Amino acid sequence: MSRVAVILVNWNGWRDTLECLESLLELTWPDLRVIVCDNGSTDDSLQRIAAWAAEHGVGCRTTMDRPDVETGGAQGDDPWLTLIGIGENRGFAGGCNAGLRHALAGERFDYFWLLNNDTVAAPDSLTRLVERMNEDARIGICGSTLVHYHDRNRIQALGGGWYCRWLGVPWHHGRFSRYTGSIDRQRAEARMNYVEGASMLVSRRFLDEVGLLCEAYFLYFEEADWALRAKGRFRLGYAPESIVYHKVGASIGTSSNPARKSRTCDYYNIRNRILFTRRYHPAALVTVGMVIVLEILLRVAVGRWDLVRGALNALREGGRQ
Numbered sequence: 086m087s088r089v090a091v092i093l094v095n096w097n098g099w100r101d102t103l104e105c106l107e108s109l110l111e112l113t114w115p116d117l118r119v120i121v122c123d124n125g126s127t128d129d130s131l132q133r134i135a136a137w138a139a140e141h142g143v144g145c146r147t148t149m150d151r152p153d154v155e156t157g158g159a160q161g162d163d164p165w166l167t168l169i170g171i172g173e174n175r176g177f178a179g180g181c182n183a184g185l186r187h188a189l190a191g192e193r194f195d196y197f198w199l200l201n202n203d204t205v206a207a208p209d210s211l212t213r214l215v216e217r218m219n220e221d222a223r224i225g226i227c228g229s230t231l232v233h234y235h236d237r238n239r240i241q242a243l244g245g246g247w248y249c250r251w252l253g254v255p256w257h258h259g260r261f262s263r264y265t266g267s268i269d270r271q272r273a274e275a276r277m278n279y280v281e282g283a284s285m286l287v288s289r290r291f292l293d294e295v296g297l298l299c300e301a302y303f304l305y306f307e308e309a310d311w312a313l314r315a316k317g318r319f320r321l322g323y324a325p326e327s328i329v330y331h332k333v334g335a336s337i338g339t340s341s342n343p344a345r346k347s348r349t350c351d352y353y354n355i356r357n358r359i360l361f362t363r364r365y366h367p368a369a370l371v372t373v374g375m376v377i378v379l380e381i382l383l384r385v386a387v388g389r390w391d392l393v394r395g396a397l398n399a400l401r402e403g404g405r406q
Contacts, residue, residue: 225319244323359403
């Protein structure tokens with residue numbers, strides 16, 4: 086049976102993380118271990134998560150020692166839950182990579198499930214992901230059906246979506262549609278050029294050949310970068326029956342409405358569009374830049390001058406990376 090490492094990144098979000106861990110206890114897939122990587126939280130997250138583990142009788146180990154993290158822990162030590170205190174905020178990719186390095190160095194795992202901490206996983210969600218991966222050895226990353234946590238009839242993404250290089254805009258498949266339980270998997274997979282990062286099951290062979298997430302982005306575009314680096318070597322997969330409920334940006338204030346966006350969300354979204362385009366689609370820089378200028382004007386229209394200043398800084402920073 087395939088062994089799975091489940092990796093969560095926590096940043097001042099222990100309440101969401103505990104709800105996610107509660108759902109992981111109910112998973113039907115029996116052979117898994119959970120690694121929570123804490124990005125320098127200031128809300129006592131590590132202590133609260135460790136206390137939850139003790140209350141539930143869950144084997145738990147906490148480490149803040151870099152050599153211990155890199156080597157996978159002591160030989161023979163195999164708790165259900167490992168807490169890694171990173172000590173600083175390294176972003177989504179940096180947090181995930183710390184967990185991946187730990188898992189790769191220790192016990193042998195066949196798959197690695199990168200799961201947002203603001204999600205709740207259905208009991209058979211991991212089983213369905215593993216089954217889809219085992220059906221096709223060409224799949225390197227497999228996504229879930231992401232459903233809005235607060236409106237469980239509404240889809241966030243059917244596995245992933247399509248990134249338009251000329252506009253610099255991703256579009257999640259199924260976005261704004263209602264969840265009916267009837268999904269065309271083949272159609273969704275044929276349209277995908279990235280897997281939505283809230284739930285990504287990754288194979289060990291993928292990590293060996295493609296490598297870890299790119300930490301230059303800090304937040305957003307890591308999954309698109311991963312998929313593009315793997316193009317021609319691995320397929321992207323989708324397991325429709327793998328249901329994951331997502332709170333969508335609970336930690337960072339993600340929103341498509343500029344009046345409600347957080348400065349962090351807006352800054353990295355714009356910065357990384359420029360960075361990603363410069364790296365992979367330089368011919369599209371002009372059109373992507375035009376789209377961003379229109380977005381800045383929209384922020385002016387709604388009076389979000391803080392976002393305007395952040396966007397201008399993001400443009401400069403993205404051009405320097």
